[in-house]
Amino acid sequence: MNIRYKRRIGRCFWLYIPLFFFIIITLAPFYWILVTSLKTSTEVFAKPITYWPKALTFENYTYLFTKLGFGRYFLNSLIVSCSTTFIVSMLALVGGYAMSRYRFKGKGLIYVLLLVTQMFPAVVLMIPLFETMNKLRLINTLPSLILTCSVTNLPFCLFMMMGYYNSIPRSLEEAAQVDGCSLLGAVFRVLLPTMRPSIVATGAHVFINSWNVFIYATAFITKKDKYTIPLALNVFQGEFNTNYSGLAAGCIVALLPVLVIFAFVQKNLAGGATSGAVKG
């Protein structure tokens, strides 16, 4: 009895209290933004601070979409993220297969190349890429962002894909081939379906990253109707000045898609993030 009691107290102390601590510091900022976005702009400055809006209002959201044109920015972000996700998934699927299933000369070199490109800072690439995009006449267009996001996400996703392929025994494809499938048939009918969760996780990873892309956006995009959501928010952060509830509403709009996607795929994300790079 005594021991069991002790154990239960220990579990409470070592497990539940820390769990509580982590969830509070994680969720409190989200809660605060949500509450702020539902306040009127005067209530934000009211003393004492209110932890739940006295007068619940959605005016900040209507203001964003009717006055500030967030619908357009939302669509832009969506176009960039979806295109990037498609391009990167295709290239990583194909490239990852080659890296995982074949032995060939120069494999080590490509591996190192991919690893090194991981370290290139966005602020550094931004400078020459601006020149390149300028020459390609892509400044102030969404394709400039799609191209940049694709190429910067590609190495990491290729590693992820490679790790996923490695975790599936080659005998699976071979068995399918023995049963009369062609190599392509084996890949499409057997390998890819078993990997579906991993592919979705990779895609989600790219989607979130390109939804969040900011540095390249500030460098390439200056026209208002080509803004993506993070860029628009940053610009309005300066313009808003005192309209903090509007800013908070903008944050919620920007966060919603990525948080929903993340909630669905976070389970599959766990394995891939670094195991691909560690085990190779």
Add this chain to the structure above:
Amino acid sequence: MKTNKVQEGRVKSRLYYKRAAVPYLLLMPVVLFIGMFMLWPMINVFIMSLQNYVVIKPKERAFIGLQNYIEIFTKDKLFIKGMRNSAVWVLVSVACQTVLGFWLAYLLNKKFQGRGIYRALVLSPWAVAGVMVGIIWSLILGETYGVLNDVLLKLGIIERNISWFSKGSRAMSAAIMANVWRGIPFFAISYLSALSSISGDIYESARIDGANTWVMLFRITLPMIKDTIVLTTLLRAIWTFNAVDLIYSLTYGGPNNATMTMPLYIMTTFKGQLNYGYASALAAIATTIMMIVAFVYIKGSGMGKEEMY
């Protein structure tokens, strides 16, 4: 008979070459893409760093050798300040994230009710963009309207509202706090997958031999996930060093350049002064330093001695 054999050999070799070409064909788009939009630009940075290249003065564009570099190393005080700020920013952020991230992963690796939903919630800051983290935390840290001051007042930790962004060291700690909040999930995710790959049998036999929790943590768990720890900290350190969007939207380098990190300095030189040559030189230096640090770190930690790939 003979011709037959030769023919067979030819067919075989043609087939062999066809097969050997497959991986190259599959990887060609990737390599071309990365070459065009990452490697060539990177080389271009080093070329541009040797030029006097200010956008608004296109006629003065010319090669000037190492002059940009000389200026950076001899005259530029902001460069030294930026490097120092970056060092603080990276070291403190990554250290806090490593410890807290491991702790969270350790908790998540245990069984408790509602673990799935808890995990989805607690890891969610991972998906938030750096700019957004900056904006969110600026709303939390605001001197009069911010919630943190109010909470700290109510708990009796402070007596007056703190103005987070008026003093250098405070602004830096605010930025680091926001960054840690965002970075814990990344560490937790990668540690969690490493932790769950350790089989329970090892702990079982250790327990039978009389090992307590701490011994198991330091003698079994940590050594077994060492490679993951090294790689995660390295990756995160690089990303933290490169990250500019959080500070950009939280403090914009202020006050008095106290949070001006190296990448932000590059960005303001590029975007504000439009001095592409000088910004490229700064960028080249930052990249080189980072590569050296990464190399030393990998070598020094003895990672992947068994097999890296």
